[in-house]
Amino acid sequence: MEQNEKTVKTESIKPIPAVERIGRELQDDERDKNFNELNLIIESLAGDKGQLIRILQKAQDIFGYLPDDVQAFIAERLRVPVAEVNGVVTFYSLFSTRPKGKYIINVCMGTACYVKGAQQVMDALKKRLKIDEGETTPDGLFTLKSTRCVGACGLAPILAVNGKVQGMVDPGKIQELIKNCRKGEKNENQKH
Numbered sequence: 280m281e282q283n284e285k286t287v288k289t290e291s292i293k294p295i296p297a298v299e300r301i302g303r304e305l306q307d308d309e310r311d312k313n314f315n316e317l318n319l320i321i322e323s324l325a326g327d328k329g330q331l332i333r334i335l336q337k338a339q340d341i342f343g344y345l346p347d348d349v350q351a352f353i354a355e356r357l358r359v360p361v362a363e364v365n366g367v368v369t370f371y372s373l374f375s376t377r378p379k380g381k382y383i384i385n386v387c388m389g390t391a392c393y394v395k396g397a398q399q400v401m402d403a404l405k406k407r408l409k410i411d412e413g414e415t416t417p418d419g420l421f422t423l424k425s426t427r428c429v430g431a432c433g434l435a436p437i438l439a440v441n442g443k444v445q446g447m448v449d450p451g452k453i454q455e456l457i458k459n460c461r462k463g464e465k466n467e468n469q470k471h
């Protein structure tokens with residue numbers, strides 16, 4: 280009996296480091312694959328400094344964002360200072376140096392939306408998601424952003440989830456909106 284207990288204990292502990300290692304290896308494989316892909320793109324556009332923005336766009340498509348090591352890699356391959364690459368990345372709002380969530384929630388803070396309570400919508404989202412504007416939840420699901428007037432003022436206040444506009448948003452319904460996204464996520468996971 281004592282022997283059995285020992286066996287169970289050992290077996291339940293052993294697989295954990297192995298699972299972690301495999302997880303790490305898969306991540307490393309993915310990373311290597313991404314850098315190889317980026318390298319090929321840089322090579323195909325090599326010799327033309329004017330291609331930096333195009334290369335950064337492609338890199339962001341591949342990695343989802345532009346962390347320091349990706350910027351350093353591009354700088355080295357193009358033989359330009361990292362500061363030059365970083366200057367371009369931080370200048371253009373289309374580039375992001377932080378990972379984005381699966382659901383990007385954009386609250387319109389234009390005048391009409393602001394008058395109709397956009398700030399309350401934003402505050403409700405910050406409170407529910409426990410993040411600030413520009414941040415992503417630790418589970419990688421939500422990124423919170425604000426935007427200027429998107430031309431749907433008649434529906435103020437509005438927000439967009441991954442570009443899909445929702446009008447006349449009630450701050451009291453924010454919890455429901457987040458719950459629906461999470462529910463969709465669960466259903467998605469169950470399919471796999």
Ligand code: FES
Nearest residue numbers: 387389392428431
């Ligand atoms: S101000 Fe929000 S859509 Fe115009």
